[in-house]
Amino acid sequence: MSQPRGEFSSRFGFIMAAAGSAVGLGNIWGFPTQAASNGGAAFLLVYLVLAFCLAYPVLMAELIIGRHAHANAVQALRLISTGPVSRRLGVLTGLYGIIIASLILSFYAVVGGWMFGFCMEPLPRLVGADAIAGWLGGFSLSRNVVLAALFMLITIQIVSGGVQAGIERWSSRLMPILLLILVLLALYVQTLPGAAEGLKAYLVPDLSAALSPQLIISALGSAFFSLSLGVGTMLIYGSYVSEKENLPLLGGLVTAIDISIAVLAGFLVLPAMYAALHSGVEIFGEGGVLLAEDTLIFTVLPALFNTMGLMGVFVSLVFFLLMSIAALTSSISMLEVPVAYAIENHQLPRKRAAMIIGAVITTLSMIIIFNFEILFGFVVTLTTRYSQPLLGFMFCFFAGWIWQRDSILQELLKGAPEVKNTFFWRIWPSYVRFVCPLIIAFIFLQNIFG
Numbered sequence: 001m002s003q004p005r006g007e008f009s010s011r012f013g014f015i016m017a018a019a020g021s022a023v024g025l026g027n028i029w030g031f032p033t034q035a036a037s038n039g040g041a042a043f044l045l046v047y048l049v050l051a052f053c054l055a056y057p058v059l060m061a062e063l064i065i066g067r068h069a070h071a072n073a074v075q076a077l078r079l080i081s082t083g084p085v086s087r088r089l090g091v092l093t094g095l096y097g098i099i100i101a102s103l104i105l106s107f108y109a110v111v112g113g114w115m116f117g118f119c120m121e122p123l124p125r126l127v128g129a130d131a132i133a134g135w136l137g138g139f140s141l142s143r144n145v146v147l148a149a150l151f152m153l154i155t156i157q158i159v160s161g162g163v164q165a166g167i168e169r170w171s172s173r174l175m176p177i178l179l180l181i182l183v184l185l186a187l188y189v190q191t192l193p194g195a196a197e198g199l200k201a202y203l204v205p206d207l208s209a210a211l212s213p214q215l216i217i218s219a220l221g222s223a224f225f226s227l228s229l230g231v232g233t234m235l236i237y238g239s240y241v242s243e244k245e246n247l248p249l250l251g252g253l254v255t256a257i258d259i260s261i262a263v264l265a266g267f268l269v270l271p272a273m274y275a276a277l278h279s280g281v282e283i284f285g286e287g288g289v290l291l292a293e294d295t296l297i298f299t300v301l302p303a304l305f306n307t308m309g310l311m312g313v314f315v316s317l318v319f320f321l322l323m324s325i326a327a328l329t330s331s332i333s334m335l336e337v338p339v340a341y342a343i344e345n346h347q348l349p350r351k352r353a354a355m356i357i358g359a360v361i362t363t364l365s366m367i368i369i370f371n372f373e374i375l376f377g378f379v380v381t382l383t384t385r386y387s388q389p390l391l392g393f394m395f396c397f398f399a400g401w402i403w404q405r406d407s408i409l410q411e412l413l414k415g416a417p418e419v420k421n422t423f424f425w426r427i428w429p430s431y432v433r434f435v436c437p438l439i440i441a442f443i444f445l446q447n448i449f450g
């Protein structure tokens with residue numbers, strides 16, 4: 001039995017959902033630490049250029065294809081194809097995106113579980129239940145299993161609610177809270193001794209670092225991951241946008257919010273690290289390199305919070321609440337990708353689809369947890385470093401070479417005839433046809449052979 005398709009109820013709802021998908025651990029955790037260890041403001045500069053010149057056009061390709069087809073990636077790419085070969089390629093690309101979205105969710109749930117754990121940890125500590133606090137904040141098999149499962153349960157619950165009552169409602173509630181917490185924390189951190197050093201590390205560009213190929217590759221990877229590109233997330237969200245909306249404008253807003261929040265997170269994390277250094281916490285590893293990735297979030301920052309007494313308990317709770325919210329609004333968008341496919345192509349009711357697929361992905365998370373040393377890094381690299389750019393390339397290929405140009409232009413004009421007078425209108429169709437695929441291919445090949 002076919003079910004009516006969901007649609008975002010308002011422009012605000014869409015922006016919150018899409019920005020919620022984009023703003024995630026990639027922004028608040030990944031971006032600031034990468035900026036810190038890669039030339040500070042220089043990295044920021046490269047990131048900004050790549051985000052606007054490369055990621056935004058790809059985001060637009062996904063949104064436009066999605067809204068035109070009003071369907072998931074598999075159906076949509078099939079619909080815009082013109083012959084049997086491109087149709088088959090479209091289906092394969094769509095399916096590959098669904099698999100990658102599910103795999104990203106499987107490792108994201110593990111990390112999301114850690115964020116939950118660190119968020120809850122101060123409470124038992126406050127009442128003297130140190131064993132429970134230790135379990136929540138320590139690295140154990142049981143903690144990882146229980147909290148990843150909890151993270152998945154909440155994700156499944158929200159996605160089961162549907163586009164408006166689940167995704168839109170929760171994104172619209174959580175995103176403003178996220179922004180408020182981020183601004184308040186960033187302001188507060190500036191008052192700590194040592195914070196100014198961090199601001200300097202963040203804002204003084206080291207241009208020699210900015211132009212290294214390695215840096216450009218990692219900035220591209222970050223920009224793609226950060227805007228949730230390639231896996232069909234933005235395509236499916238685009239498919240829930242009303243025909244009355246001006247898509248280039250909406251996509252531009254989502255990109256701007258995503259970048260602003262990453263930049264803002266830099267104002268929180270970098271000064272916090274140097275404040276930690278000031279209170280005697282080690283923030284440089286071997287060879288004087290800044291500690292990054294898991295050590296930063298799970299060792300350096302908690303150590304800083306620990307030096308702050310009762311205030312630290314509160315700040316820690318709020319900081320990891322911020323991380324948990326960022327993770328959740330992203331994870332729901334990942335789960336929506338396979339769920340929408342199951343609903344539309346296999347006529348499964350939404351709740352059942354969310355439950356079955358959620359259970360499969362939770363199982364994948366468990367497999368990762370039980371083979372953490374071998375699998376975690378492997379899945380992250382496979383999905384974010386290789387698959388996302390490759391899929392981004394495919395979306396440009398479909399938008400630029402397969403889909404008929406007239407049809408794209410018609411889609412762009414829907415709801416916004418004024419788009420015809422914009423720079424976007426003149427440049428985007430050829431840009432996504434020639435420039436984007438070339439640059440992505442170049443960087444991708446560098447990545448493999450360079």
Ligand code: PHE
Pocket residue numbers: 021022023024025026027101104225226227228229231233330331333334
């Ligand atoms: N954009 C999210 C982040 O920055 C990650 C994500 C990737 C979400 C792919 C959806 C799809 O953390």
